[in-house]
Each structure stands twice: as C-alpha cells, then as structure tokens.
Amino acid sequence: MFKGSNVALVTPFKNDKLDDETYIKLIHFHIENGTNGLVPAGTTGESPTLSHDEHERVIDLCVKESNGKLPVFAGTGSNSTEEAISLTTHAEKMGADGALIVTPYYNKPTQEGLYQHYKAINDKCGIPIIIYNIPGRSVIDMSVETMARLFELKNIIGVKDATGDLTRVDKTLKKLGKDFIQLTGNDDNALEFNKKGGVGAISVTANIAPKLCSDFQRFSKSSNDNEIKEAERLNEILQPVHHAMFVESNPSPVKYAAKLLNLCDDNVRLPLVKVTDPTKEIVKKALHTAKLI
Numbered sequence: 111m112f113k114g115s116n117v118a119l120v121t122p123f124k125n126d127k128l129d130d131e132t133y134i135k136l137i138h139f140h141i142e143n144g145t146n147g148l149v150p151a152g153t154t155g156e157s158p159t160l161s162h163d164e165h166e167r168v169i170d171l172c173v174k175e176s177n178g179k180l181p182v183f184a185g186t187g188s189n190s191t192e193e194a195i196s197l198t199t200h201a202e203k204m205g206a207d208g209a210l211i212v213t214p215y216y217n218k219p220t221q222e223g224l225y226q227h228y229k230a231i232n233d234k235c236g237i238p239i240i241i242y243n244i245p246g247r248s249v250i251d252m253s254v255e256t257m258a259r260l261f262e263l264k265n266i267i268g269v270k271d272a273t274g275d276l277t278r279v280d281k282t283l284k285k286l287g288k289d290f291i292q293l294t295g296n297d298d299n300a301l302e303f304n305k306k307g308g309v310g311a312i313s314v315t316a317n318i319a320p321k322l323c324s325d326f327q328r329f330s331k332s333s334n335d336n337e338i339k340e341a342e343r344l345n346e347i348l349q350p351v352h353h354a355m356f357v358e359s360n361p362s363p364v365k366y367a368a369k370l371l372n373l374c375d376d377n378v379r380l381p382l383v384k385v386t387d388p389t390k391e392i393v394k395k396a397l398h399t400a401k402l403i
Contacts, residue, residue: 114309116312118314119154121133121156126377129374137175143321147183184197184209188214189216194227209237209240213244240270241270244295257290268293272294282307291309317367318367318368319400322347322348322402325340366389367393367397
C-alpha cells in the first residue's frame with residue numbers, strides 16, 4: 111500500500127536544464143533517510159513548466175534509481191485527457207508503481223466531466239491511480255460522490271486530498287470504506303488527518319526532513335500511547351517548517367531550504383521566482399528551530 115511519508119520531489123535545475131546528477135542524489139537521499147514513497151513530476155516538481163520530454167525523463171530517472179527500493183507514484187496529470195493518458199501510459203511502461211493524477215485545471219469540468227476524464231485514463235492504462243484533488247490550484251473540487259463512482263473502476267485506489275477540509279476524511283471513509291487510500295496533501299494537518307482515517311501524506315516538507323516526516327507518520331498511526339505522544343511532539347517541531355514552505359508559492363521556499371541543506375540549488379522556472387529576503391529569514395528560522403541546520 112502507498113502510505114506513510116511520500117515525498118513530492120522537487121526537480122533540480124542547472125542553467126535552466128534538468129540537473130540529472132543532483133536529482134539522482136536526491137532520490138538516494140530519500141532511500142537512505144526513511145522516506146516511504148517517491149512522487150516525481152507533481153506540483154512541487156514544477157510539472158507545469160517541464161516539457162513533455164523532461165516530464166518523462168524525470169519519471170524515468172526516478173523509477174530507474176529507486177530500483178524497487180521505494181514505490182514510485184508518478185505525477186502524470188494534465189488538463190488534457192489525451193496528454194494524461196500519454197504520460198500515464200509512459201509511466202506504466204517505465205515501471206512506475208502508480209500514477210498521481212491531478213484534477214483538470216483551468217477547463218473547469220463538471221463532476222461528470224471529471225468522472226469521464228479519469229475513466230478514460232483508467233480504461234487505457236493498467237497501473238493504480240491516485241486522484242489529486244487540489245481545488246486551490248485547479249479551481250474545481252471533486253465530490254465524494256464522484257470519487258465513489260471512480261472507486262468502482264479497476265485502477266482508482268485513493269486520493270491525495272489537498273482541500274484542507276478535515277471533514278472530507280470522515281465523509282470519504284464513510285462512503286468508500288477503509289480500502290480507499292486517503293493521503294493528505296497538506297503537511298500541516300497530517301496528524302488530525304491520520305487520526306480520522308488517513309494513512310499518510312504526499313509531503314513537501316519531506317524534501318528537507320525525510321526522517322522527521324517518516325518517523326512522524328509511523329508514530330501517528332500507532333496504537334501505542336507513547337508513540338502517539340512522540341508523533342505529537344514531532345508534529346510541533348515540524349509545524350513551523352510546514353508553514354515556512356508555503357510563505358511563498360511552492361516550491362520556491364522548499365528549494366531554498368534544500369539549498370541551505372546542500373541538497374540542490376534554489377533555481378525555479380518562470381513564472382515562479384526565487385524567494386524574497388524576508389522569506390529566506392523565515393525559512394532559516396524554521397530550519398534552525400527544527401534543528402535541521
């Protein structure tokens with residue numbers, strides 16, 4: 111099962127080109143530091159500004175370098191159904207364990223349009239699919255009822271819920287049951303999300319604090335009182351870091367944090383820009399507080 115701390119991988123750039131060497135090092139950094147799963151080419155991976163070839167290469171490298179040590183759920187979503195099918199088919203061919211597919215942005219499809227979009231991908235591909243519901247970016251919100259319809263299809267297995275609405279966890283659990291995987295896309299609500307029935311996160315913070323995030327996730331799902339208390343302690347440590355990662359548009363802050371940790375440079379592609387000096391100070395303070403630097 112895809113659970114625990116799954117990193118929404120950043121995509122390193124050098125001279126505005128993919129920095130393959132640094133990207134490979136990042137993948138091994140996560141393998142060695144407790145991350146439970148890899149999610150390349152998502153929002154944090156700047157998928158909107160990757161060319162089609164770059165998008166495929168980011169997935170290919172991740173699958174190759176992880177080499178079965180960690181599951182890879184490749185970001186293959188698009189607001190074009192045919193492009194999403196193409197990217198998902200490629201991820202399947204390369205050996206990805208599954209696909210993370212965002213709800214179509216900008217087009218503003220109806221709930222029926224959302225259903226038909228995912229059904230078309232499901233029918234053309236053979237790997238597990240996690241719905242990525244992020245209305246703050248895509249403008250549309252997939253209903254629990256639409257998810258229930260999609261869960262009847264062979265490949266739809268769960269959701270990355272970035273609505274920030276914790277009542278959705280209860281509603282989804284009641285409607286779809288425990289077999290439907292619920293992962294939060296909001297690091298800051300992960301503790302409560304898991305208490306309500308979630309099984310993990312697709313995390314931005316895990317880029318820079320993989321062990322803290324994986325330990326937190328493990329303890330948060332424990333039935334042992336002492337381990338639950340440890341999860342609460344880790345959650346308090348991580349909260350300032352979670353906040354700092356979203357002071358400006360993701361992934362600019364996390365890339366700056368990664369630069370401070372000598373993991374990768376802080377280059378982002380336009381229209382994103384590097385963080386401002388005030389944000390740098392917020393990020394530095396958060397990392398110091400969490401004893402990451």
